[in-house]
Amino acid sequence: MTVRRRMWPIIARREFVERARDRGFQVSTAITLVLLTGVIVISAAFNRPTSFDLAVVGEGSDALGTQVRVAAAALGVEVVVHELADEAEARRAVDAGESDAALVDAAQILVRADPPDQLVGLIQAVSVRERSRRALITAGLTPEEVDAALVQAGLPVHALEPVDARSRETATVVFVGVLLLYGQLFAYGYWVAAGVVEEKSSRVVEVLLATVRPSHLLRGKILGIGLLGLGQLLLIGLVGLFASSAVGTLDFPSGAVATIGLVLGWFILGYFFYASLFAVAGSIVTRQEDLQTTMTPLTILILGSFFIGLTATSNPDSTLATVASLLPFSSPLVMPTRIALGEAATWEVVASVAISVGATAAVIPIATTIYSRALLRPGRVRIRQVLRPDGG
Amino acid sequence: MTATPDDALELVGLERRFGAVVALDDVSFRVPVGEMVGFVGPNGAGKTTAMRIALGVLQADAGRVRWRGRDVDAETRRRFGYLPEERGLYPKMRVLDQLVYLARLHGLERDDARSQADRMIELLGVADRARARAESLSLGNQQRVQLAAALVHRPEVLVLDEPFSGLDPVGVDVLSEILRRQAEEGAPVVFSSHQLELVERLCESVVMIDRGRIVASGRIADLRARDPRRLVRVEVAGAPERWLDRVPGVRVLEPLSEGAIVELDGASESNVLDAARAAGSVRHFSVVRPSLSEIFRREVAR
Numbered sequence: 001m002t003v004r005r006r007m008w009p010i011i012a013r014r015e016f017v018e019r020a021r022d023r024g025f026q027v028s029t030a031i032t033l034v035l036l037t038g039v040i041v042i043s044a045a046f047n048r049p050t051s052f053d054l055a056v057v058g059e060g061s062d063a064l065g066t067q068v069r070v071a072a073a074a075l076g077v078e079v080v081v082h083e084l085a086d087e088a089e090a091r092r093a094v095d096a097g098e099s100d101a102a103l104v105d106a107a108q109i110l111v112r113a114d115p116p117d118q119l120v121g122l123i124q125a126v127s128v129r130e131r132s133r134r135a136l137i138t139a140g141l142t143p144e145e146v147d148a149a150l151v152q153a154g155l156p157v158h159a160l161e162p163v164d165a166r167s168r169e170t171a172t173v174v175f176v177g178v179l180l181l182y183g184q185l186f187a188y189g190y191w192v193a194a195g196v197v198e199e200k201s202s203r204v205v206e207v208l209l210a211t212v213r214p215s216h217l218l219r220g221k222i223l224g225i226g227l228l229g230l231g232q233l234l235l236i237g238l239v240g241l242f243a244s245s246a247v248g249t250l251d252f253p254s255g256a257v258a259t260i261g262l263v264l265g266w267f268i269l270g271y272f273f274y275a276s277l278f279a280v281a282g283s284i285v286t287r288q289e290d291l292q293t294t295m296t297p298l299t300i301l302i303l304g305s306f307f308i309g310l311t312a313t314s315n316p317d318s319t320l321a322t323v324a325s326l327l328p329f330s331s332p333l334v335m336p337t338r339i340a341l342g343e344a345a346t347w348e349v350v351a352s353v354a355i356s357v358g359a360t361a362a363v364i365p366i367a368t369t370i371y372s373r374a375l376l377r378p379g380r381v382r383i384r385q386v387l388r389p390d391g392g
Numbered sequence: 393m394t395a396t397p398d399d400a401l402e403l404v405g406l407e408r409r410f411g412a413v414v415a416l417d418d419v420s421f422r423v424p425v426g427e428m429v430g431f432v433g434p435n436g437a438g439k440t441t442a443m444r445i446a447l448g449v450l451q452a453d454a455g456r457v458r459w460r461g462r463d464v465d466a467e468t469r470r471r472f473g474y475l476p477e478e479r480g481l482y483p484k485m486r487v488l489d490q491l492v493y494l495a496r497l498h499g500l501e502r503d504d505a506r507s508q509a510d511r512m513i514e515l516l517g518v519a520d521r522a523r524a525r526a527e528s529l530s531l532g533n534q535q536r537v538q539l540a541a542a543l544v545h546r547p548e549v550l551v552l553d554e555p556f557s558g559l560d561p562v563g564v565d566v567l568s569e570i571l572r573r574q575a576e577e578g579a580p581v582v583f584s585s586h587q588l589e590l591v592e593r594l595c596e597s598v599v600m601i602d603r604g605r606i607v608a609s610g611r612i613a614d615l616r617a618r619d620p621r622r623l624v625r626v627e628v629a630g631a632p633e634r635w636l637d638r639v640p641g642v643r644v645l646e647p648l649s650e651g652a653i654v655e656l657d658g659a660s661e662s663n664v665l666d667a668a669r670a671a672g673s674v675r676h677f678s679v680v681r682p683s684l685s686e687i688f689r690r691e692v693a694r
Contacts, residue, residue, distance in 0.1 A: 204480035
C-alpha cells in the first residue's frame with residue numbers, strides 16, 4: 001500500500017531539473033552573467049575621474065598652464081600639462097587628439113572641433129584673473145593688494161535636494177534591478193504558460209491527470225519554475241555584486257545588498273501573481289502558436305508596468321509611481337525603486353505587500369479552476385465558458 | 393486469495409453527457425481480478441469516455457466506479473495503470489527520466505521507481521533508448537514507452553485504450569504476453585480494441601458498447617453459443633461470379649476470396665452444399681459459430 005504523499009514537490013522538482021538542464025537556459029544564463037560582468041567592468045573603466053591633456057606653447061603659457069592645473073585640481077579635475085616646441089607641434093597634437101586643447105603664447109586657446117567646456121572654462125577663468133592681476137599691478141597696486149582683492153573664496157552652493165552619492169548609487173543598482181525583474185517576470189511567466197501548453201499539446205496531461213490533481217500539477221509547475229527564476233536572479237545578483245566590488249565601482253555595498261534583497265522579494269510577490277495568469281493563458285490553448293494571442297493582455301500589463309518602473313527610478317514620488325506601486329500587477333516593478341530611494345512611506349509598503357498577496361490569493365483559485373477545467377478541452381477554450389457553474 | 397464477487401473493477405450505472413450528446417447511458421460492467429476483458433464498439437461509442445471516467449480524468453454525471461467493492465478515490469486510482477487513447481509523453485524529456493517521474497507520481501519511492509523504470513524499458517525492448525528524448529523515438533518505440541508508463545508502477549488494475557494500435561506483429565505479441573502475465577498475477581485488465589480477432593484470441597470476456605449503451609457483454613464463448621444464427625463457411629473453386637446470391641434463403645455475411653461465410657436464412661446446410669457442388673469444385677465446407685466480428689456487426693446494426 002503506498003503512503004499518501006504530497007505530489008507537488010515531485011512535480012516542482014521535475015520542472016526545476018528539466019529546465020535547469022536545458023542547454024538554452026544554461027547558455028542564456030551564461031550570456032547574461034558575461035554581459036553583466038562586462039557592463040560593470042566597462043563602466044568602471046569609464047568612471048575614472050575626469051582628466052584633460054593641455055599642451056602649452058610659447059612664453060607665459062607654461063605658468064598659466066600650471067595655474068590651470070592647480071585650479072582644476074581644486075575642482076576634482078585632473079589636467080596634465082605638456083610643454084611643446086612650437087605652435088605647429090601643438091596643432092598636430094590637438095588635431096591627433098593627443099591633447100584636448102593647446103595654450104599658445106598664453107594668448108590663444110586651440111581646440112579641435114568641439115571645445116571641452118570644462119577645460120576651456122578653467123583656462124578662461126585663470127587667464128582672465130591673471131590678466132586682471134597684471135593690469136592692476138600696471139595701474140600701481142602692489143601684488144599683495146591685488147591678491148587680497150582678487151583671491152576670494154567661491155560662493156557656497158546650497159542644494160535644495162542634496163544628492164548624496166549613496167542614493168545615486170542605489171538608483172543605478174535599482175535601475176538594473178527593475179530591468180532584471182521585468183525580464184524574470186516575463187520570461188518565467190512565459191515558461192509557465194509554455195509548459196502548460198506543452199503538456200496539453202503533447203497530451204501527456206491525460207497521463208498525469210490519471211494520478212495527479214490539476215491543482216497539484218499547477219502548484220508544482222509554478223513553484224518549480226519560480227524557484228529556478230529566483231535562483232537565477234540570486235546568481236545574477238551575487239555575480240553582479242562580486243564583479244562590482246572586484247573592480248571597485250560599489251562605494252556602498254550594503255546598499256546594493258539591500259536592493260538585491262528587495263528585488264528578490266518583489267520577484268516572489270510578482271511571480272506568483274503573474275504565473276497564475278500565465279498558466280490560464282496557456283491552459284486555454286492547445287498550440288504554442290496560439291499562446292501569443294492569449295498572452296497579449298499580460299504582455300501589455302508587464303510592459304506598461306516596466307515603463308512606469310523605469311520612470312520611477314528618476315521620479316519616484318510622482319502620482320503615477322505612487323499609484324502604480326500599490327497595484328498588484330505593477331507594484332513589483334515600481335515599489336522596489338520607491339523603497340530603495342527612500343520615497344515610500346511604511347504604510348505604503350505594507351499596503352502594497354498586502355494588496356499584492358491578497359490579489360495573488362484571489363487569483364490563484366480562479367486560475368486553478370480555469371486551468372483544471374480547460375486542461376482536457378481541445379482547441380481554443382473560452383474563459384467564460386469554463387467558469388460557468390456547470391462548466392466542468 | 394479466493395475470488396469473491398467483490399474482487400473486480402466495476403463500473404456501475406455511468407452516465408455522461410456532453411451538451412446535448414449522451415456519451416454514456418447507464419453503462420455498467422465488471423472486470424474480475426485475473427481476467428482480461430475486451431472493450432469493443434464502433435468509433436464514438438463511448439469507450440474512451442468510460443475509461444476516462446474509470447481513471448477519474450473525467451467526471452461522470454452519475455454512476456460509480458468501484459474496486460474491490462469500494463468506491464475509488466484519487467488514492468486508489470494512483471495504483472491504476474492507464475494508457476490513454478491520445479498518447480502523450482513529454483517530448484523533450486529523456487525516456488528513463490520520464491518513466492521514473494511517472495512512477496514517482498504513482499507513489500513509488502525514488503529507488504523503487506528507478507529500478508521499475510529500468511525493468512520496464514528492458515521488458516519492452518527500448519532499453520537502448522533510455523537516454524534519448526521521447527520526441528526522437530520512432531512512433532512504435534514511443535508507443536512502447538507509453539506502455540511502459542502505464543505499467544511502471546506495478547498497477548493493481550489496468551485500463552488500456554487501444555493498446556495494440558500502432559504496434560507491429562512482434563510488438564503485439566510482446567504486449568499480449570505482458571498483459572496475460574499481468575492478469576495472471578491478479579490484475580483485472582480491460583482494453584479497448586478494433587482488432588476483434590485479437591480480442592477473441594486474448595480475452596475470455598468482452599463488453600460491447602454502441603452509442604453509449606452496453607449492447608452485449610459476457611464470456612465470448614457464451615455470446616457465440618447464444619447467437620441463434622446458423623453460419624456456414626463455403627469455398628468453391630471455379631464457381632461463377634456471385635453464385636451465392638442466386639441461392640435462396642442464404643445471406644452473405646463475409647465474402648472470402650473463393651466463397652463466403654453465409655447465414656442460413658431459410659435454407660438448410662445441405663441446400664448450400666448442393667448449390668456449391670453445382671457451382672464448381674468444393675474446397676471447403678463447414679458449419680461455423682459466429683466470430684466476435686459477426687456478433688459485433690449484428691449487435692451494432694440493431
